Amino acid sequence: MSKDLPQSQQSEEIDLGQLFKLIGNAFNNLFRFIGSIFNKLFLAFVWLVFFVKKHVLKLVIAGVAGVVLGMVLEKTSEPVYKSYITLKQNYDTGENLYNAIGYYKSLVKQEDISTLENVLGIRTVEAESILDFQIEPAISENQKIKEFDDYLQTLDTALAKTVEYKTFLKNTNDYSHQYQQITIKAKERNNFKTVFDRIINNINSNAYFKREQEKDLKELKQQALAVSASLIKSDTLLAVYQKAIVKSAENNNDFQAQITIERGNKSSTKEFDLYTKDLELRQELVEIQRKIDDKEHIIEITSSKQDSGTIDDKKEFFGKSISPKKYYALILTMLTFIALLAINFIKFLEGYKDKI
Structure with missing residues (x-):
């Protein structure tokens, strides 16, 4: 048995050596694969540079032709006028608002003028002149970040991290x-104030939102009455306490007449506490009144450009608004580039024609 033991150890060493060799080969193959990918990408980049260099004149001509085409269309095409309003939603009317705009948009698309x-x-x-309805949120990136931060404040710390x-x-x-911003595009420079007013009135007259508005206003007004009543009692109590202090002072009771405020240990007189409470009640009443003012309208206009509209000659290119000259220059340059790539690819495939 003592002779079999060294043979067993040697066998285990051979197995471990083969395992490490397999692992090493696997890593070598992985690194070679990754290296080949980067090598192919580099070769593709070099090929692309030389391809563009070879056809740069054609691409420039396509770009110039696009600029000329954009100028011609800008001069000869009928102008498109844009009117818009920015709305503030005091209730969750967004879904109804978007559905309404979608409905009007479909009527324009179907040319259902009546x-x-x-x-x-x-x-x-006026109905025949309308080309399109659009709606989008009027919000900046910073405001989105602030909304995200406010949302995180409502979550548990552990959940917020996820x-x-x-x-x-x-x-x-x-x-x-x-x-939200609602935009109307039209062929004529019309005043679409009536259209915007009708859109707003349709939302403001919604039965559900009107009921919610009535409930909110009733609750806020009751809160205002309760705070006003507390404020009157606070003022009365403060006046009574001030009279007591004056009377104590007249009776030479210095201990009762003193007013002490120490921020360190947060000690104060009853008069100061009543005065602080009075300020808090007044501030609460102001906040309630502001909420009442906000709830007076379900949605309201904050800004508008609806008197006669402005010329809208911009084109959308990957979500960006650019001039027609730049738009057609980019389009023709891209189409030319794709066509040249297609021709080059077909020539490449023809090299394998005889091998099929």
Whole structure:
């Protein structure tokens, strides 16, 4: 048995050596694979540089042709006028608002002029001139970050750490933002104040939102009455205590007449406590009144450009608004580039034609 033991140890050493060799080979293959990817990417980049260099004149000509085309279309095409308003939602009206705009948009797309003029209360000429309805949240990136921070404040600390900003934006609907911008595009420079007023009135007259508004206003007014009553009692109590202090002073009772405020140990007189409470009640009453003012309107206009509209000659390119000249220059340059790539690819495939 003593002779079999060294043979067993040697066998185990051989197995471990083979294992480490396999692991080493696996890592070598992995690194070679990654290196080959970077090598292919570098070769593709070099090929692309030389491809662009070879066809740069064609691409420049396409870009110039796009600029010229954009200038011609800008001069000859009918102008498009844009009117818009920015709304503040004091209730969760966003979904209804977006559905309404979507409905008007579909009527324009279907060219259902009669229904459009009846729904919006406008003339046939005005209805025929409308090209599109649009709605989008009027919010900046900084405001989105602030909303995200406010949302995190409502969550448990452990749960808040698991929520990412991108996930928050993905799960946030556009209509949930308080400020929204509605845009009307038209062929004629018309005043669409009537249209915007009708859109707002349709939301303000919604039965559900009116009931919610009535309940909120009733509750806030009751709170205001309760705070006002407490304020009157606080003022009365403060006046009584001040009279008591004056009377004590007249009777030469110095101990009762002293007013001491020590911030360190937070000691104060009853008069100071009553005065502080009075200020808090007044501030609460102001805040309640502000809420009442906000709830007076379900939605309201904060800014507008609806008198005669402005010319909208911008084009959308990957979410960015650019001039027609830049737009057509980029489009023609990209189309030319794709066409040249396609021709080069076909020539590459023709090299394998005889091998098939």
